[in-house]
Amino acid sequence: DIQMTQSPSSLSASVGDRITITCRASQSIRSYLNWYQQKPGKAPKLLIYAASSLQSGVPSRFSGSGSGTDFTLTISSLQPGDFATYSCQQSFSPPYTFGQGTKLEIK
Amino acid sequence: EVQLLESGGGLAPPGGPLRLSCAASGFTFSSYAMSWVRQAPGKGLECVSGISGSGGSTYYADSVKGRFTISRDNSKNTLYLQMNSLRAEDTAVYYCAKDGAIVVVVRFDYWGQGTLVTVSS
Numbered sequence: 001d002i003q004m005t006q007s008p009s010s011l012s013a014s015v016g017d018r019i020t021i022t023c024r025a026s027q028s029i030r031s032y033l034n035w036y037q038q039k040p041g042k043a044p045k046l047l048i049y050a051a052s053s054l055q056s057g058v059p060s061r062f063s064g065s066g067s068g069t070d071f072t073l074t075i076s077s078l079q080p081g082d083f084a085t086y087s088c089q090q091s092f093s094p095p096y097t098f099g100q101g102t103k104l105e106i107k
Numbered sequence: 108e109v110q111l112l113e114s115g116g117g118l119a120p121p122g123g124p125l126r127l128s129c130a131a132s133g134f135t136f137s138s139y140a141m142s143w144v145r146q147a148p149g150k151g152l153e154c155v156s157g158i159s160g161s162g163g164s165t166y167y168a169d170s171v172k173g174r175f176t177i178s179r180d181n182s183k184n185t186l187y188l189q190m191n192s193l194r195a196e197d198t199a200v201y202y203c204a205k206d207g208a209i210v211v212v213v214r215f216d217y218w219g220q221g222t223l224v225t226v227s228s
Contacts, residue, residue: 001169034214036152043202043218044144044152055216087152091213094166096154 002026002090006099012107017078021102023071023088032092035064035073038101039084048073049091078104109133109217111203116222119193123226129186129203129219137161137181140206142215143188145199145224155201156188160209171197193226200224 003026013019023033031051036044046055048064051071061076075082083106088099115127129141142157156177158165165177176189186203200221207214 032213036215038152043221044215045218046214046216049207049214089152089154089213094154095168096157096213098152098154100151 001095002029002093002097004088004090004097004099006086006088006102008102009100010103010105012105013078014107015078015080019075019078019104021073021086021088021104023066023073023099025069025071025090025092028068029090029092031067032090033064033066033071034089034091035062036087036089036098037082037084038087044087047086080106109205111205111217111219113201113203113219113222116201116224118225118227119190120228121193121195121226123193125190125193125224127188127190127201127203127222127224129188131184131186131203131205134205136179136184138209140209140211141179141186142204142206142211142213143177143186144202144204144215144218145197146202146221147196147199150199153199154213157206157211157213158186159211164211166211190224193224195226198224198226 033051035048038044087101112130119125143155174192202221203219204215205217
């Protein structure tokens with residue numbers, strides 16, 4: 001199985017900050033990488049697919065990059081609604097594993 | 108508006124069965140693959156099972172293979188997950204998720220609100 005490892009596990013930041021979350025795959029997954037946002041008690045929301053494609057309706061302050069084994073999610077200027085947990089997921093081969101999540105908290 | 112409404116969760120004994128349903132609306136159901144994703148309390152997400160739009164192709168996580176069966180009724184716009192031989196570690200919120208294409212591409216663009224399954228005696 002492909003292991004997905006995110007760092008950091010948690011992150012404190014302020015409104016207006018630029019933050020980056022990293023996701024590393026245990027083997028190459030080319031660009032088969034999705035990013036999701038999840039708020040407490042809610043279903044995940046797709047932000048980025050194919051490593052860098054912005055899902056329809058998602059603000060442009062969210063961006064993704066990377067290929068192979070190393071990927072990043074960047075939020076250019078944090079807004080109050082962005083404080084949530086972010087998870088990466090590989091869509092390269094089954095089982096389609098997720099990272100353990102990065103909890104983004106208000107500083 | 109795309110809507111996915113799960114039902115069928117609840118308390119089940121270890122070794123028992125449970126059947127989840129997901130009623131879909133707002134899109135052409137048969138044109139999209141669907142999946143079930145679960146989240147144990149305080150834990151990360153796990154892709155449990157998925158099925159193509161035609162129903163001809165499926166996948167399962169190793170943790171549920173041989174115990175869970177995914178199916179769909181395109182005439183009723185409904186996705187199912189038959190869960191047998193339940194274990195305590197199957198306790199989780201189960202989400203149904205719409206995929207981005209008729210084949211499984213694992214790009215979950217819409218999710219239901221989730222249904223809680225608790226396996227306990």
